[in-house]
Amino acid sequence: PGADVAAAxxxxxxxxxxxxxxxxxxxxxxxxxxxxxxxxxxxxxLDQVDVVVFAGNHGVTAQGISPYPSSVTEQMVANFEAGGxxxxxxxxxxxxxFSVVPLMLDRPTADFTVEPAMTPLEFRRALAVGYDAVVPxxxxxxxxxxxxxNTTAAAAISAALFGGPAARWAGRGTGLDADxxxxxxxxxxxxxxxxxxxxxxxxxxxxxxGGRETAAILGAVLAARRHSIPVLLDGFVCSAAAAPLSKLxxxxxxxxxxxxxxxxxxxxxxxxxxHRPALLNLDMRLGEGSGAALAVSIVRAAVACHTGMATFTxxxxxxxx
Amino acid sequence: PGADVAAAxxxxxxxxxxxxxxxxxxxxxxxxxxxxxxxxxxxxxLDQVDVVVFAGNHGVTAQGISPYPSSVTEQMVANFEAGGxxxxxxxxxxxxxFSVVPLMLDRPTADFTVEPAMTPLEFRRALAVGYDAVVPxxxxxxxxxxxxxNTTAAAAISAALFGGPAARWAGRGTGLDADxxxxxxxxxxxxxxxxxxxxxxxxxxxxxxGGRETAAILGAVLAARRHSIPVLLDGFVCSAAAAPLSKLxxxxxxxxxxxxxxxxxxxxxxxxxxHRPALLNLDMRLGEGSGAALAVSIVRAAVACHTGMATFTxxxxxxxx
Numbered sequence: 001p002g003a004d005v006a007a008a009x010x011x012x013x014x015x016x017x018x019x020x021x022x023x024x025x026x027x028x029x030x031x032x033x034x035x036x037x038x039x040x041x042x043x044x045x046l047d048q049v050d051v052v053v054f055a056g057n058h059g060v061t062a063q064g065i066s067p068y069p070s071s072v073t074e075q076m077v078a079n080f081e082a083g084g085x086x087x088x089x090x091x092x093x094x095x096x097x098f099s100v101v102p103l104m105l106d107r108p109t110a111d112f113t114v115e116p117a118m119t120p121l122e123f124r125r126a127l128a129v130g131y132d133a134v135v136p137x138x139x140x141x142x143x144x145x146x147x148x149x150n151t152t153a154a155a156a157i158s159a160a161l162f163g164g165p166a167a168r169w170a171g172r173g174t175g176l177d178a179d180x181x182x183x184x185x186x187x188x189x190x191x192x193x194x195x196x197x198x199x200x201x202x203x204x205x206x207x208x209x210g211g212r213e214t215a216a217i218l219g220a221v222l223a224a225r226r227h228s229i230p231v232l233l234d235g236f237v238c239s240a241a242a243a244p245l246s247k248l249x250x251x252x253x254x255x256x257x258x259x260x261x262x263x264x265x266x267x268x269x270x271x272x273x274x275h276r277p278a279l280l281n282l283d284m285r286l287g288e289g290s291g292a293a294l295a296v297s298i299v300r301a302a303v304a305c306h307t308g309m310a311t312f313t314x315x316x317x318x319x320x321x
Numbered sequence: 322p323g324a325d326v327a328a329a330x331x332x333x334x335x336x337x338x339x340x341x342x343x344x345x346x347x348x349x350x351x352x353x354x355x356x357x358x359x360x361x362x363x364x365x366x367l368d369q370v371d372v373v374v375f376a377g378n379h380g381v382t383a384q385g386i387s388p389y390p391s392s393v394t395e396q397m398v399a400n401f402e403a404g405g406x407x408x409x410x411x412x413x414x415x416x417x418x419f420s421v422v423p424l425m426l427d428r429p430t431a432d433f434t435v436e437p438a439m440t441p442l443e444f445r446r447a448l449a450v451g452y453d454a455v456v457p458x459x460x461x462x463x464x465x466x467x468x469x470x471n472t473t474a475a476a477a478i479s480a481a482l483f484g485g486p487a488a489r490w491a492g493r494g495t496g497l498d499a500d501x502x503x504x505x506x507x508x509x510x511x512x513x514x515x516x517x518x519x520x521x522x523x524x525x526x527x528x529x530x531g532g533r534e535t536a537a538i539l540g541a542v543l544a545a546r547r548h549s550i551p552v553l554l555d556g557f558v559c560s561a562a563a564a565p566l567s568k569l570x571x572x573x574x575x576x577x578x579x580x581x582x583x584x585x586x587x588x589x590x591x592x593x594x595x596h597r598p599a600l601l602n603l604d605m606r607l608g609e610g611s612g613a614a615l616a617v618s619i620v621r622a623a624v625a626c627h628t629g630m631a632t633f634t635x636x637x638x639x640x641x642x
Contacts, residue, residue: 085636
């Protein structure tokens, strides 16, 4: 289903009579209107906010594109499960339920500089894991990822969808130096050359260059659309994971906002290509859903203003002369 | 007292061993370090967060610089007290205590295009009201204001402290059109010409061009410094109110961060002049402490990460190769 235009209009009508100068809550007003449109509800609510983090491992780490070993993905999943990571604290602080979904961590994708990262079957299975992780009735879904090497996958996806050179999309990731970033860009360029014309199909981009966790995010974004659930995307990897939808349909990501513009260089470009509003810009570059979950606090405040404020008439406040 | 450099260093040491790439929480790490420095405490806390809004009326409204009548100030104070304004909802959503302090609303300041806005005695009294509104032991203080006409006062203060022309600082306020903005700038230019050399003294800038509520904010910022309380400033008017301190002492506002960069044109310039970090940028232009109180959620998440995250050793996560 599409956006509920009437619900969005009802929000804007109410915003105009609340005790504040018209438009003075800026992006908060936009966020409420967006939430109403996709929840299909005049008075949006945030009773059930879910943060779901998908984790996967990447064969392209064989090319030496990360200073961390792939074993860290599984270690961090254990940290998520034990409640010790940043995302656990941020989700809890913002009243969001947290879950992590590891996807066959002991079986990394194939090295995409050599062959497609996933077979068609592997790709469909990862998509389905993401699709099934979304619970109908959720009021707001925050998506995140963990996967050593996945900023290289995200750079490859972005370059394939929106054009190169890879250097525009390759950044420092978890902590590469300048030489490391150049090497990463060269690895991406090699992959783009290898897969060639096949990358004209956005699904093939996701299958050949992505990981199981990015495919799962794509599946979750589709499920959210199906169930009328607004989505907060996280940073570079999460946005790149969802990006094929914006190529398949011009309004394919209209039910998504971006929680935070990452310090990872490529994300700023990607946000522009996706034409979706971003809420925060705090120089973070952590992933794991942290930027999406942090932005929940902004959306909560926006809804609190919309539902809790008095109107000019109720408060006896004079509107403009 | 100054910043506790040891507490800030302790924060940075702990941040380096938490389960995340170094620096990947960006401004959140900076915020915790700042909080520790000014709370003088290695593990900062946010048990008592206060939002205090000061309200005053301005004689310069006689010059037709606002589309709203001065009576709205008192009406909005009643709305604050009844819990119906945006700031009430935002403070509540972020676990902050709210109070409003009206300053002689039935007695506007003098029109500063004709004479100083306040006598020396009036100015000292307003400063003292602000100073006394700060409760020692508060963990974080958010300051805000309400006063029809006070973006004109803020533009005048900013131009006097950091240089003109007034057009650089005069914005749309609660909703002027382009002609209204030009008129507002002309009003400010007249005031600057009238007060002339007297404006070389930052205290005189605050007295001659400010309002009772901006003087109270200045007093509250001073009290917070005295009691080692970190401060979140709000938008254009609140930042302009505090700005004289940055002229009196180069580090005079180091215990302050700016909650939100206002859509009001002058604020972006002012943030640069004050050299203080700003947390949010959401196109808001409401005042009443809304941007400061909204940023509390970011600081809360930052503290939650700092105090709640596992270290690499605790979580058994491999640090860099």
